[in-house]
Amino acid sequence: MKTLFLDESGDHNLSVIDPSYPLFVLGGVIMDSDYAKDVLTPRMAEFKRQLFGREDIVLHTADITRNRNGFKRLKDTAFRLEFYSQLNALMRELEYRVVACAIRKDEHLARYGMAALDPYLMSLDILVERFCRDIGDVEDSGVIVAERRGPTLDHELELAWLNLKIQGTRFMRAKQVERRIQRLILKSKAANSAGLQLADLVVTPIGRKLLGKAIQEDYKIIESRFKRSPSGRIDGYGLVVLPK
Secondary structure, eight states: OEEEEEEEESOOOSSOOOTTOOEEEEEEEEEEHHHIIIIIHHHHHHHHHHHHSOSOOOOOHHHHHTTOTTOGGGGSHHHHHHHHHHHHHHHHHSOOEEEEEEEEHHHHHHHHGGGOOOHHHHHHHHHHHHHHHHHOSOTTOEEEEEEOOOHHHHHHHHHHHHHHHHHOOSSSOHHHHHHHEEEEEEEOGGGOOHHHHHHHHHHHHHHHHHTTOOOOHHHHHHHTTBOOOTTOOOBTTTEEEEOO
């Protein structure tokens, strides 16, 4: 069994586009489900315990960046450097593959206008395709875990998942999706899912890179984990950027 943990960076809303971040990224990490339970979860708990003396703190990029919700100690420069050094070491040692889809919202809206699809749902189709290919033709061998985003958006996501099982995607037939992926699970941030936290740590550096911002060590680690073609190509395999 494999699990795809999903998270997002940026706002999926096309009616409001932030000129400083005109991008939406849906990305995730694929790993063996037993590995997530037996290795990732205790290893992440140990990381938190060593640095913060507690396991209930949730690794969330926005909170880390703003030194809030348990991350106030990051205001101390020495501690912040130690935190990122150990976090990068953790991300480097764990076993996972990265898949992501990024939508340049301004270009997407300019090209399709009123017919522009919701960036989250559009990205979901792409990542489901890549997850199905990663699984291979094995029945009930995949699970998708995504973070809850509120009742309305959760309902939209559940409907989109149902539609994928009925209509499939552009390159993956509905029967293939339904056969390979067992279910979609929605979890709240309070559930403290190690897989969702790792996905959170992955998506923002991808967004920064696509916006032309300085590359940090975290992106170099992520780049080494992208799903690739047999020839080693990332574009179109581990990372899809739209519109093309």
